[in-house]
Amino acid sequence: MSDKKTWTLTNVDERTWLDSFDLSSDIIAQASPLPWTIKKRTLHGGLTDGVDVIEVDNGAFFFTVVPTRGMGLWRGEYDGCKLGWRSPVKGPVNPAFVNQVDCGGLGWLQGFDEWMCRCGLASFGPPVKDVIVDDEGNSSEADLTLHGRIANTPANRVELEVTTGNPPVLTVVGVVEEAMLFFPQLRLTTRISTEVGSNRITVSDEIVNLKDTPAEFEILYHCNFGPPFMAAGSRLVSPTRRVAPRDPLSGEGMANVFEYGPPVPGFVEQVYWHSLASDADGNSLILLRNADGDRGAVLRFNVNELPCFTQWKNTAAISEGYVTGLEPGTAFPNPKTFERSRGRIITLEPGERYHADVTVEVHTTPDGVSSVEDEVTALLDGVDPEICPAPLPEWSVV
Amino acid sequence: MSDKKTWTLTNVDERTWLDSFDLSSDIIAQASPLPWTIKKRTLHGGLTDGVDVIEVDNGAFFFTVVPTRGMGLWRGEYDGCKLGWRSPVKGPVNPAFVNQVDCGGLGWLQGFDEWMCRCGLASFGPPVKDVIVDDEGNSSEADLTLHGRIANTPANRVELEVTTGNPPVLTVVGVVEEAMLFFPQLRLTTRISTEVGSNRITVSDEIVNLKDTPAEFEILYHCNFGPPFMAAGSRLVSPTRRVAPRDPLSGEGMANVFEYGPPVPGFVEQVYWHSLASDADGNSLILLRNADGDRGAVLRFNVNELPCFTQWKNTAAISEGYVTGLEPGTAFPNPKTFERSRGRIITLEPGERYHADVTVEVHTTPDGVSSVEDEVTALLDGVDPEICPAPLPEWSVV
């Protein structure tokens, strides 16, 4: 039997705010296999000024949650291996310093340095002019900016939960609202939890349409890995049924779609769309493993929730952000207008909720890595992936 | 005889700043019919991070002034009745998180959740491309964004005044400058005052052109009411001489222009322009009363100062911001270019000052409400309003 204890760090409605806060296995009188800590801090200086971060150390896995940036995961570390990447940006960046309209609608990149951030919730993908029609049939144009607003929206409620089982479960709960008059009103409630001593973090999200009218919705988990998981010779091990390039340039790399090359200065990004096999319940996973097979980062998710898997190869120089994005989503990061035309935009009815889970798991032994490879092999069930040499009209603007 | 005491909360020039401050009838040794308090707070977390608010409780009427948002009134409460509305936005929002250029120039809505905010000072109304001509005859284009900059400009000076009469008068003074090189330089000095125990707040504004060249100017007081004053069966009681719809869609609602319906999900806003009768000195008023006639919110102003009265009906679902805006202004919230063509943009000479007062008054008894209705009836003087079925070329872009 387990108890649950909770602490509120932020509640805008009730004006609750803790500038700093410490919680640890010492403070909570309970059995714990390992000492753990949770620390809330407010950062100062540079582009980080005013950003609040929550640092969770489950005794084996350390990671940072950023309420100010829509409850993204900034960085992590497990068994001496860094999770995340080296972005040109020195963050985490306060959204107050991000101008998403700037740079032709690419201003989102001014704040982009997370290990895992969400894209959405009303839209993601590249900047595009969208047309919105109201209930009276009036249409108006709207310029959608790169990857939407959620990653630059501060949480208005943040709580900690500790379930006092053995092992204890540490959870950061956050509520982020992407809402304004005449526009979508979508509320994200996320539970980011980890068992003490485990190699896993689970991000469990619920999105609800707060309006009394239907609302479009899409979400993509932009999970970004640099060294040591992404390096020359690293491989994506995925139960891919079909993979196609986003564009002709990406198509030139189809022969090595699952492999990663070394850093190449000036490398222009390549992007691939995958459909994945799953078990009967929709559960699937992907693995990014290094050449030696002794480092592996795993994402587990359900293809019924997140049917579109995007692989972003950006093997530019280390200094320029050598990184791969492994991105399960409700849609592909094409212009929203295209995704709508292909039926991949979700419509939530009033009050309707959408649920999506992504679990990050880290392996630092050959056995751990190969056991995940076995899982992928089992899902593939002996079927070779269909590798499309050119963009598909169903998946790409061609 | 009365004395005046003053306290400076913010003075950017002198680097005066109080993170929090409390004042009350206990502290000031004086006769007061009721205990009163004034509290300054700095908010933290979510979109409110860094916003300073001043909470005034005159013993009967509680309201919040927001220096960070151009000295707007955020919310109020009188005799158990809430003043304001339930915006989809959870504010008050720090302007640092508002991008007015975003959403096709509608980004102002990212911060819009006040009970009363000002629109202006160089322009208000919908986004429009304006043309500016300098003293050498060079013309350049400027994209005006929704409702101008004043509501997203922090005050650089904030003071409290208490006049120790009986009853005492509590005043919040604020100075907000909308100014930059090569652009208008308009300074707003506002005095927001209330007598202890009264049902009234008076917003008394002075705007001055700081340049040595003439400057265009317009201001509109966006006063927004939801329940309990705005509800199904509520009525606008106004000394309307003439009322016309902004657009054909609004024209469909002319038969019930003075009535409010229940929340309708997806309702598209309807807007009406009014000219109002006044007394010989220009004093006028409007009343929003509920169906039972026991709740009434009144705005008192002078039509010589604020000749254009706008009624905004947005009877969408409660969750979507069921609200009416009652908006006395120097012009109608049309594109500034149109208002200029109709002669409704004011030009202030160098150093010239413009003065405007708006008094909010609340009634929670049938007698109080009906006495205001009698005032309106007296102003109408037996003349029925002219109800125009379609937009007028003088008032609307048609």
Added chain:
Amino acid sequence: MSDKKTWTLTNVDERTWLDSFDLSSDIIAQASPLPWTIKKRTLHGGLTDGVDVIEVDNGAFFFTVVPTRGMGLWRGEYDGCKLGWRSPVKGPVNPAFVNQVDCGGLGWLQGFDEWMCRCGLASFGPPVKDVIVDDEGNSSEADLTLHGRIANTPANRVELEVTTGNPPVLTVVGVVEEAMLFFPQLRLTTRISTEVGSNRITVSDEIVNLKDTPAEFEILYHCNFGPPFMAAGSRLVSPTRRVAPRDPLSGEGMANVFEYGPPVPGFVEQVYWHSLASDADGNSLILLRNADGDRGAVLRFNVNELPCFTQWKNTAAISEGYVTGLEPGTAFPNPKTFERSRGRIITLEPGERYHADVTVEVHTTPDGVSSVEDEVTALLDGVDPEICPAPLPEWSVV
């Protein structure tokens, strides 16, 4: 022999931050000809909210460095004379309140009130649509906003250095990165130093290209003077070899290009491009002196580093920002596309560093001023400047 002591005020990587900090000749046990102080403060209220400033008083020269605004110099004072100008903006302004995209790309002016700020680093000059071509030959459009991003980028590292010689040297060191994925990654390291008791401040900048691919770069030092240095009858004394107007309107003022008139309400700015003589090592200087010749502000720099000198006359009313900008730069503040076409945009190879120094020197005696005039005369070496009546195709978009 001298020692060096250092203090870290801000280091984002190491989460070092001091909200306030005081250093003075009393604290440091050393010989000093005059008492000196360095104070770090964090400002609050209005548009300055959250801005950190470092106030240096070398015993004779007082000046303010603003880490939050890219290590600009906000204001100064020497021997009772103010350095800087009276901008319509009440700053120093937190970049969080500046929307550079606003006002047709002129939003930079929302924060412009410094005595000396940098323009750049990827671009400066007026808003213009640029075309960027990637390594695969794909081209995309980018809207460049006025004067680039560096002045609105907070420093992520700030240090103080005191060299304990006689006199001691006080230095503020700052690191500002203008970087984001897919865009230029330029790091500015500045050393702003002054000897105790001296009439000089030296700004010594190093810019490095952090990418592994070549990057364009330009920098301009926007040094702005109002009274008492700029006043009716003030003169620019410069070793001008050639001067031309930016545009025909400026050309109308060629007869008095070196003189300044009194404030004129509504005056439209005039801009002149100069090439300057220098000594054999490239060292040059310019002087702004008042009519009486007893006030002079000097800029010393090297024309090999900063070959393009811009003179900005904005003799509008005092209230409107009566000011002259004296602006040594790597290029002229034309649209970047034009400067590129004329070969004035620098390309930095991977890891390449660019160095530029600007020294500000103040004189408040006739002897001091005339000695600088003698320096300029010596550089001119008897050659009259070539005064071009109309814009030159080499220098101006004509």
